[in-house]
Amino acid sequence: MNITETDNLFVANTYKRFPVELISGKGSVMKDTNGKEYIDMGSGIGVTAFGIADDEWKKAVTAQLGTLQHTSNLYYTEPCATLAKMLCERTGMKKVFFSNSGAESNECAIKVARKYAADKKGKEYSTIVTLKNSFHGRTITTLSATGQDKFHEHFNPLTEGFVYGDANDLQSVINLAQDNKTAAIMIECVQGEGGVIPMERDFIRGLYEFCNKEDILLVIDEVQTGNGRCGELYAYMNYGIKPDIVSTAKGLGGGLPLGATMLGEKAESVLGFGDHGSTFGGNPVCCAGAISIIERLDEKFLAEVKEKSEYIFNELNGTKGIKSVSGMGLMVGIETEKAASDVVAKCMENGVLCLTAKTKVRLLPALNIPMDVLKKAVEVIKNACAEEE
Ligand SMILES: *Cc1c(COP(=O)(O)O)cnc(C)c1O
Secondary structure, X not given: OOHHHXXXXXXXXXXXXXXXXXXXXXXXXXXXXXXXEEEEOOHHHHOOOOOEOOHHHHHHHHHHHXXXXXXXXXXXXXXXXHHHHHHHHHHOOOEEEEEOOHHHHHHHHHHHHHHXXXXXXXXXXXXXXXXXXXXXXXOHHHHHHOEOHHHHOOOOOOOOOEEEEOXXXXXHHHHHHHHOOEEEEEEOOEEOOOOOEEOOHHHHHHHHHHHHHHOOEEEEEOXXXXXXXXXXXXXXXXXXXXXXXXXXXXXXXXOEOOEEEEEOOOXXXXXOOOOOOOOOOOOHHHHHHHHHHHOOOOHHHHHHHHHHHHHHHHHHOXXXXXXXXXXXXXXXXXXXXXXXXXXXXXXXXXXXXXXXXXXXXXXXXXXXXXXXXXXXXXXXXXXXXXOOO
């Protein structure tokens, strides 16, 4: 049996995989079992922030691997402490809870928000307002937070207390927050799985002001948008706001599972001993890798992310077969005339791996993708969009 046959027989059928067996890579180039090379424009859904087998990340991870790969959270370890300090210093947040995935980072955010509101206003203040078309994860509670019916089917009853406002419609969200006893409003700055839809400045600033006034916590889900993806360390920084809670994962670990929930002034002391925990959370190997990622996301590097973003937008906007381009930084959605899946298949045939999001082709390349590699990939994508059948 080859890899595909074995996988099809023994791995649960939750993923509709492409007929490609990837075995190795370096930077933004990946290789399959036939020796065919691909430019990776998806980076494992925004995870391999510095590409495959990045030297600095590998050095940090392997050094830690040979020193201490795990201990329980009953003890102190250096990488966990250092990473938390770095994140707080770079964001102005006060404390960090580490977990292993995006869904878990949101679970923590939800627990903190509910306890904050219960302590302060009473336990009936438990509603979390999220947005229609959002995505917050696959656990029962984060599914509940996700404002898309198709994810809810088959899994009822979901966790109670989530209501969904309209993205970019400030009044709709405020009305929901006022009509319910609300603990928090939780949003993505750019809806990723929902189709790469950026939130407008006035919308996010309006929510920020409303939350401040009403003492409702503003939770920003930066699982996909964070860690340099949108041209700033975190996407909320593009909006000039200060969230109460920021959750992140995906790119943070550079390819190892790591989630973080950053807690601002109001939220930092909400959880006490025993209120939350994670066996693997803050794993020293994952944190050592993350430190090597976060320390490189300085202003100069982020300026390059923005330049590459501009290049992609300029190249794709108004090109044959492309209706529109949306997104922020190196998180790009392309509305194509052809079906997105056809464009992705064509790109794959021609050696470029792309993603989809709803009806769009989605690009999440490694943040350090070299310009010449990016140019090649964009050429292939343009041709795939323009080509007549
Ligand atoms: C991917 C994603 C999640 C879920 O992350 P997992 O690591 O798969 O649990 C949550 N929120 C957003 C915005 C995401 O893009």
